[in-house]
Amino acid sequence: MTDTAPSESTAPQHDALLADLTTIRVGGPAHTLLRPATEQELIVTMRDVWQRGDEWLLIGGGSNMVISDEGFDGTVIHIATRGIQLVSQTDTTLSLRVQAGESWDGLVAKLVSRGWAGLEALSGIPGSVGAAPIQNIGAYGQEVASVLDGIDFLDYDNSEFVHLTTAELELGYRNSVIKEGRAGVVLAVYFTLTASPESTVQYQQLATALGVNIGDGVPVQQVRDTVLALRASKAMVLDPNEPDSASCGSFFTNPIVPEHIARALPADAPRWVVDDEPVADVVVPLGETPAPPPPPKPRLVKLSAAWLIENSGVNKGFRLPGSRAAVSTKHSLAIVNRTGADAAEIAELARYIGACVLSRYGIHLQPEPVAVGVELA
Known part of the structure; x- marks a missing residue:
């Protein structure tokens, strides 16, 4: 990747209210707000911000943030870079590179409509694609980790563009090395999906709502529709007409x-x-005394x-x-x-x-x- 000059879309705004960028609608003003329009502009912007030594804050979909009423006395970068690139495709699998600013639910909707399984139970989750591996989002028996192939990442320590594998992200329950403190910016996320008209149901509440058993196969669109209905019943889908x-x-x-x-x-x-x-089997040669088992x-x-x-x-x-x-x-x-x-x-x-x-x-x-x-x- 080569650096290019930022476009006019990255012109800074001052004292923009951050409540307008968060789904919980709280947050005071940002000293400076930048909105890079492309992935390359995002890279250039971040390197400039880091080189200046600014305090910095990233906002994508703003669905998982509570920002103080005093706001942020530094540079806020609103990530809205979009693009979905086909990496490879076979009769049974689809690999994609998705830019960080893409809408998460928009991506899920596109995949489900084309009969690709793996993310349908994560329908209706607000926010952007770039935040998904940081949090290892999950719901109704699925997690991002199960279909993630890695990320492209701009590392704060050296401003270098790197690719991190799924193993290097050390994903856990709503956790990753990035959430644990590896600073930088997720530029794009890689996924591999399965060509399948059906999804295997893995969560009891979802199975009950569908009227099936755990392990049964259900059309991916039906799973998405049911998950959206379940989330809406809990006010967990963004809806301007829903007060909650x-x-x-x-x-x-x-x-x-x-x-x-x-x-x-x-x-x-x-x-x-x-x-x-399960406890692993231990093979002991004849005549030897086995070591005591670990506690x-x-x-x-x-x-x-x-x-x-x-x-x-x-x-x-x-x-x-x-x-x-x-x-x-x-x-x-x-x-x-x-x-x-x-x-x-x-x-x-x-x-x-x-x-x-x-x-x-x-x-x-x-x-x-x-x-x-x-x-x-």
């Missing part, structure tokens, strides 16, 4: 705890073992953050006295901005919910959104 949709979606991740902590919860608390690995690894269990919240006394629709932030009336995992709340009110409610769960169950809830200038926990 001004949010970050799920505000807290489902806690993963040692099994003994999960056992202390009431019997009706949902839980899922997440690392129940058993404590099993980890994923809990339902929504159940913990509701059973700690925070019900759907809850709001603190005088606050304009509220828990969604449709889903206790979402904090919504229905009546002009500011970032301080969103953060106050988030901390209150976390304190209630900690006090009742001794479990820390981890906020999902990126916090900029605010304390969410």
